Every structure is written in C-alpha cells, then in structure tokens.
Amino acid sequence: MEANGFELENFLPYRLNRAAEFVALRFAAQYKARYQLTRPEWRTLAALGSSERPMTATEIGAHSTMHKTKVSRAVFGLEQRRWLKREEDGRDRRFEHLALTPAGEQAYRELTALASAYQNELLSMLGVENMQALSAGLLAVERAMRKRGTASPLPNPQGGGT
Amino acid sequence: MEANGFELENFLPYRLNRAAEFVALRFAAQYKARYQLTRPEWRTLAALGSSERPMTATEIGAHSTMHKTKVSRAVFGLEQRRWLKREEDGRDRRFEHLALTPAGEQAYRELTALASAYQNELLSMLGVENMQALSAGLLAVERAMRKRGTASPLPNPQGGGT
DNA sequence: GCATATTAGTTACAAGCGTAACTATTGATT
DNA sequence: AATCAATAGTTACGCTTGTAACTAATATGC
Numbered sequence: 001m002e003a004n005g006f007e008l009e010n011f012l013p014y015r016l017n018r019a020a021e022f023v024a025l026r027f028a029a030q031y032k033a034r035y036q037l038t039r040p041e042w043r044t045l046a047a048l049g050s051s052e053r054p055m056t057a058t059e060i061g062a063h064s065t066m067h068k069t070k071v072s073r074a075v076f077g078l079e080q081r082r083w084l085k086r087e088e089d090g091r092d093r094r095f096e097h098l099a100l101t102p103a104g105e106q107a108y109r110e111l112t113a114l115a116s117a118y119q120n121e122l123l124s125m126l127g128v129e130n131m132q133a134l135s136a137g138l139l140a141v142e143r144a145m146r147k148r149g150t151a152s153p154l155p156n157p158q159g160g161g162t
Numbered sequence: 163m164e165a166n167g168f169e170l171e172n173f174l175p176y177r178l179n180r181a182a183e184f185v186a187l188r189f190a191a192q193y194k195a196r197y198q199l200t201r202p203e204w205r206t207l208a209a210l211g212s213s214e215r216p217m218t219a220t221e222i223g224a225h226s227t228m229h230k231t232k233v234s235r236a237v238f239g240l241e242q243r244r245w246l247k248r249e250e251d252g253r254d255r256r257f258e259h260l261a262l263t264p265a266g267e268q269a270y271r272e273l274t275a276l277a278s279a280y281q282n283e284l285l286s287m288l289g290v291e292n293m294q295a296l297s298a299g300l301l302a303v304e305r306a307m308r309k310r311g312t313a314s315p316l317p318n319p320q321g322g323g324t
Numbered sequence: 325g326c327a328t329a330t331t332a333g334t335t336a337c338a339a340g341c342g343t344a345a346c347t348a349t350t351g352a353t354t
Numbered sequence: 355a356a357t358c359a360a361t362a363g364t365t366a367c368g369c370t371t372g373t374a375a376c377t378a379a380t381a382t383g384c
Contacts, residue, residue: 006274020178112168130302137296141181
C-alpha cells in the first residue's frame, strides 16, 4: 500500500520477460508439438544448421547463449534422434566436432521455414515501425551485454526456468 | 550447412529471450542475495505493495502474469517470512484476501527503491532514445498479447525455467 | 432441494534446470 | 619426464517448474 510510485508494469525487466515469454510461446508450441523438440535442442539445431563447418559443444553454447549442461543434454537428444553425429578431433581428443545428419538438415530446413514464417507473422502483428523500434532497442541491450559481459558462466534466473 | 538465410541472432524470440535474461539477471542478483527472495516472491510483493486494497491469489497472478501454482508457493513463502497475512472472505470462503504486513511494506519500499535505481541504471546504459524505442516496441507486443490472449492457463516455455 | 458445474487455492508428480563435482585429455612449468 | 593447471564435456544432486489431480466452497439448472 501507500504507493511510492513503483509499478511492476513499467519495470523494464518485467516487461521484457513477459514479452519474451509471449513471443516464444507460440513458436515453441510448433517445434514441441510437431517435433517433440525442447528449446535447447531447437537452438542447437539452429546453430549447427547455420554453420558451414561442424561445431564443438562449447561453440554452440557461445553462439546460442546456453549453459554447458544444456548443450550437452541437447546434443545427446539430437544424437538419439539421429539428427546429429559426433566426430572426435584427431589432434585434441577432448573436442567433439558436431554436425547435422541429412535428416537433421532436413529438420533444420523445415524448422527455419516455420521460424521465418513466424517472424513475418510477428512483423504483421506489430507493424513495421514498432518492429524496427523493438529491434533497435534490443540492439542497444545486446551492446550493453557485450560490454558488461553476459555474466561469467551463464547463470540463469532460477533453478527451474522462467 | 547450406544456409537458407536463417540466423538465430536475428530471430526475434531468441533476441527477446536473451535480452530479458540479461536484464533480469543483475536485478535478480540483488533481491536474491540481499533478501533470499525468488522471482515469484518478488513479483507477488510488488503486486501487493502497489495495490491499495488486499488482493486474492488469482488477482496477483493476473496482475503479474504468473501461474496459479507459482503464486500459491510465493504466497506461502512470503507468509512464512511474516511479510504477508491472509484474511478469509466472510461471504465467499474460497477467497483469501492477501495483504502485506508492516515488515512486508518495509521490504517493498526497499526493493522498489532498488528497482527504480536499476531502471535508471538501464536508462543510462541504453540511452534515452534506445530506451524509448525499446519501450515502444514492447508496448506493441503487449497490445498483441491482449489481442491474441496470453494463452489460456499461462503455460511457460519449459518445465525448468528459462 | 439436490445434483452438477464452476471457481479458488493446494499438492503429488515428472521433467528441466544450474551448481558443483567428476572424468578424460592436453598444456605449462620446472 | 613429471607434476600441476586448464579445458571439453558429462553427471549426480537439489531446486523450481507446469500439468493434472485434488479439496473445499459456491453457483447454476432443474
């Protein structure tokens, strides 16, 4: 009671988080329902699919901002699905070079088609101008992230998730 | 391989989610380290603190976009801390009217002060113009949310968290 | 008035998560 | 060469989460 003026609805972390959840939700429904993919698996697929060369798990984590253990589990999941294969590095056997199988590449093409369609849908929902404003704002946040470091080992909000 | 043009870095759901995590992180560190609060507890505190009247758990969930069970657990946590008290509704005993105790209000004042300071810090990190652009973009997303409904019972991305 | 549906809130359960500890391998120092 | 540090990746553990089932109370239809 006795408002000191603070309103959660105007608090940027809250607004960003809620918008992110909403926007992610309808796309996640697609890859979850149609492919039984988790979000880390989708991100891993997207990272590998867009790369010309095989990647290591650490590179995937850096590319798509995921914790080591998330990548490890996602790689395992995609491997079981036969969408990904590992190849060990001859010179340094700690590394695993990960690449999509043909089936994985096929799934990647289908999912990126869905993703692009969804992005267009968002564009028409928001309007060009608002989308540009949002993108510019996000770009500023991304610059700030690079400056102040994305926090050491990528700690996330809570134990559970969002 | 064989890029069809899709890049995760340009995908709005991904960008929003990453920005939200980054922005939330440094504030969450404050209420976690100094008050051992979880995010649902902080949101519940913020909802009750800014309300003139007591609220029900359902109202809190609607106000701060949280799932029933999250609210239930957060209320329990704040109650144990003696920051919140329940009062049953005489006319309809299904309802519980929740209000902050003086200790809860004190914590609310301290935390909103931290929140406002953090918001100002963000403003200076991003610059006024970028902050306005971001806010305008988020507003458009929020309008779209109201149109297409925040999904029925507030399902979240994954089981775990982010 | 009585059965059925609806609503507020809680809880058991399974799954995902991050931390920290672990294995395996390589690099650096001496 | 031998030790110690650093790195890639995996895994055990405890915690948080949403789903679904649950209890308790009220509303609705007949």
